[in-house]
Amino acid sequence: xxxxxxxxxxxxxxxxxxxxxxxxxxxxxxxxxxxxxxxxxxxxxxxxxxxxxxxxxxxxxxxxxxxxxxxxxxxxxxxxxxxxxxxxxxxxxxxxxxxxxxxxxxxxxxxxxxxxxxxxxxxxxxxxxxxxxxxxxxxxxxxxxxxxxxxxxxxxxxxxxxxxxxxxxxxxxxxxxxxxxxxxxxxxxxxxxxxxxxxxxxxxxxxxxxxxxxxxxxxxxxxxxxxxxxxxxxxxxxxxxxxxxxxxxxxxxxxxxxxxxxxxxxxxxxxxxxxxxxxxxxxxxxxxxxxxxxxxxxxxxxxxxxxxxxxxxxxxxxxxxxxxxxxxxxxxxxxxxxxxxxxxxxxxxxxxxxxxxxxxxxxxxxxxxxxxxxxxxxxxxxxxxxxxxxxxxxxxxxxxxxxxxxxxxxxxxxxxxxxxxxxxxxxxxxxxxxxxxxxxxxxxxxxxxxxxxxxxxxxxxxxxxxxxxxxxxxxxxxxxxxxxxxxxxxxxxxxxxxxxxxxxxxxxxxxxxxxxxxxxxxxxxxxxxxxxxxxxxxxxxxxxxxxxxxxxxxxxxxxxxxxxxxxxxxxxxxxxxxxxxxxxxxxxxxxxxxxxxxxxxxxxxxxxxxxxxxxxxxxxxxxxxxxxxxxxxxxxxxxxxxxxxxxxxxxxxxxxxxxxxxxxxxxxx
Amino acid sequence: xxxxxxxxxxxxxxxxxxxxxxxxxxxxxxxxxxxxxxxxxxxxxxxxxxxxxxxxxxxxxxxxxxxxxxxxxxxxxxxxxxxxxxxxxxxxxxxxxxxxxxx
Numbered sequence: 001x002x003x004x005x006x007x008x009x010x011x012x013x014x015x016x017x018x019x020x021x022x023x024x025x026x027x028x029x030x031x032x033x034x035x036x037x038x039x040x041x042x043x044x045x046x047x048x049x050x051x052x053x054x055x056x057x058x059x060x061x062x063x064x065x066x067x068x069x070x071x072x073x074x075x076x077x078x079x080x081x082x083x084x085x086x087x088x089x090x091x092x093x094x095x096x097x098x099x100x101x102x103x104x105x106x107x108x109x110x111x112x113x114x115x116x117x118x119x120x121x122x123x124x125x126x127x128x129x130x131x132x133x134x135x136x137x138x139x140x141x142x143x144x145x146x147x148x149x150x151x152x153x154x155x156x157x158x159x160x161x162x163x164x165x166x167x168x169x170x171x172x173x174x175x176x177x178x179x180x181x182x183x184x185x186x187x188x189x190x191x192x193x194x195x196x197x198x199x200x201x202x203x204x205x206x207x208x209x210x211x212x213x214x215x216x217x218x219x220x221x222x223x224x225x226x227x228x229x230x231x232x233x234x235x236x237x238x239x240x241x242x243x244x245x246x247x248x249x250x251x252x253x254x255x256x257x258x259x260x261x262x263x264x265x266x267x268x269x270x271x272x273x274x275x276x277x278x279x280x281x282x283x284x285x286x287x288x289x290x291x292x293x294x295x296x297x298x299x300x301x302x303x304x305x306x307x308x309x310x311x312x313x314x315x316x317x318x319x320x321x322x323x324x325x326x327x328x329x330x331x332x333x334x335x336x337x338x339x340x341x342x343x344x345x346x347x348x349x350x351x352x353x354x355x356x357x358x359x360x361x362x363x364x365x366x367x368x369x370x371x372x373x374x375x376x377x378x379x380x381x382x383x384x385x386x387x388x389x390x391x392x393x394x395x396x397x398x399x400x401x402x403x404x405x406x407x408x409x410x411x412x413x414x415x416x417x418x419x420x421x422x423x424x425x426x427x428x429x430x431x432x433x434x435x436x437x438x439x440x441x442x443x444x445x446x447x448x449x450x451x452x453x454x455x456x457x458x459x460x461x462x463x464x465x466x467x468x469x470x471x472x473x474x475x476x477x478x479x480x481x482x483x484x485x486x487x488x489x490x491x492x493x494x495x496x497x498x499x500x501x502x503x504x505x506x507x508x509x510x511x512x513x514x515x516x517x518x519x520x521x522x523x524x525x526x527x528x529x530x531x532x533x534x535x536x537x538x539x540x541x542x543x544x545x546x547x548x549x550x551x552x553x554x555x556x557x558x559x560x561x562x563x564x565x566x567x568x569x570x571x572x573x574x575x576x577x578x579x580x581x582x583x584x585x586x587x588x589x590x591x592x593x594x595x596x597x598x599x600x601x602x603x604x605x606x607x608x609x610x611x612x613x614x615x616x617x618x619x620x621x622x623x624x625x626x627x628x629x630x631x632x633x634x635x636x637x638x639x640x641x642x643x644x645x646x647x648x649x650x651x652x653x654x655x656x657x658x659x660x661x662x663x664x665x666x667x668x669x
Numbered sequence: 670x671x672x673x674x675x676x677x678x679x680x681x682x683x684x685x686x687x688x689x690x691x692x693x694x695x696x697x698x699x700x701x702x703x704x705x706x707x708x709x710x711x712x713x714x715x716x717x718x719x720x721x722x723x724x725x726x727x728x729x730x731x732x733x734x735x736x737x738x739x740x741x742x743x744x745x746x747x748x749x750x751x752x753x754x755x756x757x758x759x760x761x762x763x764x765x766x767x768x769x770x771x772x
């Protein structure tokens with residue numbers, strides 16, 4: 001496989017970032033947007049070509065005789081060499097999940113580029129201030145995300161991990177004149193940075209013991225006779241575990257060091273993927289422009305944590321406790337986010353919590369995946385859900401963006417009854433809702449069903465819990481849908497345009513994504529993406545009993561939402577009065593933000609920072625200041641001696657001379 | 670009564686002390702300059718006296734005194750010029766009030 005295409009996949013977005021960033025202001029808004037979109041379009045074509053080659057060309061570097069998919073290191077360039085062993089490389093690893101992620105990222109990114117051409121202007125077609133900057137940042141984000149998923153070593157992943165964090169910060173704070181956007185961007189950056197501290201410690205622990213950063217050396221064995229080709233093998237992970245077990249210090253505080261390393265790495269993933277308790281940044285990140293929310297905070301960046309766990313999946317298999325932590329964190333987060341999503345009134349907040357909940361689904365799916373259950377079905381289901389979720393959640397966000405653009409508000413109390421005035425948005429949004437709720441034959445049905453059946457094989461409790469969450473998902477999505485498009489007839493406020501469908505740049509991505517959401521479920525994902533590359537026919541594992549139960553649960557959720565929200569009625573208000581405590585807690589997101597506020601302001605600032613600041617200001621600075629004051633006082637005291645009056649000097653001189661003379665005389669006598 | 674060197678040196682000493690006293694106490698720059706001249710002249714007397722009484726066959730002391738007088742004249746001219754300029758700038762030649770450039 002030629003090396004040019006992978007390099008171009010990374011180089012084009014980077015070039016577009018510098019080009020639009022440096023010269024964007026010199027060109028017209030339209031040209032900048034078109035160039036950015038075209039650049040992303042070419043990356044899209046190249047990525048599709050690469051993924052197609054990888055999955056379907058059947059070359060011996062991509063697939064062996066048994067049909068197992070291999071990992072192929074396209075290039076691996078030494079970037080920083082600190083010592084003989086500590087080398088940081090930049091490379092491009094092609095394997096099932098990175099090829100799949102290339103497709104996901106470039107598809108969503110291209111849709112968002114196209115969509116933003118329509119979204120980032122007002123009703124009169126005037127482009128927003130900073131339009132070129134927006135496209136430059138989008139390109140930077142695409143570059144970082146692509147670099148992250150193709151990273152062949154964990155350090156490159158960490159570098160790009162921080163880069164996506166930085167570009168997310170820049171894009172959330174795009175409306176930098178709005179204080180809430182600025183504080184949201186800072187919150188996102190600080191919370192994820194805090195999580196990345198754990199990630200870094202995890203990386204260092206892992207590589208200190210194993211002596212390598214490379215994923216292939218951690219999880220795979222080289223294939224004979226082919227340079228740069230490796231195959232995932234559980235034996236490598238076992239030997240890594242033995243390295244830890246036979247090392248000088250195999251345990252730390254009651255858990256094995258490998259568990260610590262894996263859990264700390266997972267902590268980085270928790271931060272990026274907004275798992276409880278590090279989820280607080282994601283709802284606030286909705287302050288950014290809606291296309292950014294679709295690209296970064298729904299489809300690509302937030303699944304980086306899932307991707308990270310999937311990358312190191314064979315190692316996670318070695319430590320059951322780490323897997324249980326992933327499952328528990330995922331299950332709790334999924335339920336929590338679904339509960340909160342049921343009562344929010346901001347359309348983007350509902351989608352944000354829904355994203356958290358769905359990513360938690362993927363996490364649970366990885367946590368319950370074991371090779372012995374249906375050949376690691378959970379892993380495949382997680383990646384499948386990642387793929388389908390990216391498509392339908394981007395669709396929902398872009399649809400929400402179209403609504404916000406038409407109405408001019410995030411609050412859906414201003415939006416009722418839009419089904420007639422915005423038909424395309426209505427239909428595509430409905431498809432997105434059906435997909436996320438898990439209705440056959442939309443894509444979410446297949447992926448969620450596989451997640452549930454792998455949960456069922458792991459533990460019946462996890463299965464019931466996640467089914468409940470799936471029901472809640474259907475309920476809150478259809479609550480959102482009915483409140484926007486039904487409930488009561490729309491009344492256009494005085495002085496506003498009547499809402500209508502948006503220009504083609506905005507509706508085309510909706511239609512394409514809706515089409516993908518309709519058919520993506522039929523992709524034979526088991527043939528393409530599995531934890532060890534070994535393909536299997538997942539329809540053989542398709543369990544109709546699980547499927548029909550989850551379908552029933554979803555239909556119950558939808559039916560409840562239909563009863564409550566289809567026509568304006570008193571039922572929701574009655575429910576709210578019946579369970580006031582539950583409603584208040586959900587509405588305030590279980591007071592997580594307040595808890596953080598309390599911990600940071602009252603405990604950290606009040607009890608630690610303030611005394612430290614006092615010590616610094618009064619003891620350390622005080623010592624230094626008193627030196628200065630002393631010197632100052634002393635010089636003030638002797639300053640009058642230096643009067644500038646020559647007669648005084650002469651007088652002193654005279655007295656001195658007389659004294660010396662007197663002393664001399666006395667000595668001589 | 671023989672006139673010895675001491676007869677010359679004591680008036681010179683008195684002159685010198687007067688000069689020092691005047692230089693220290695007077696605040697008027699002209700008066701300070703006059704006191705300075707007084708000290709110089711006292712020193713000149715000493716030169717001449719020591720030359721006359723200690724090395725009568727040599728003339729260095731005399732010449733030194735002559736040089737000192739010439740240099741004192743030049744120095745006085747210079748000092749007067751400075752004082753006139755100060756007076757033009759500050760309308761005053763009292764040394765206590767000339768402290769504009771002090772710290």
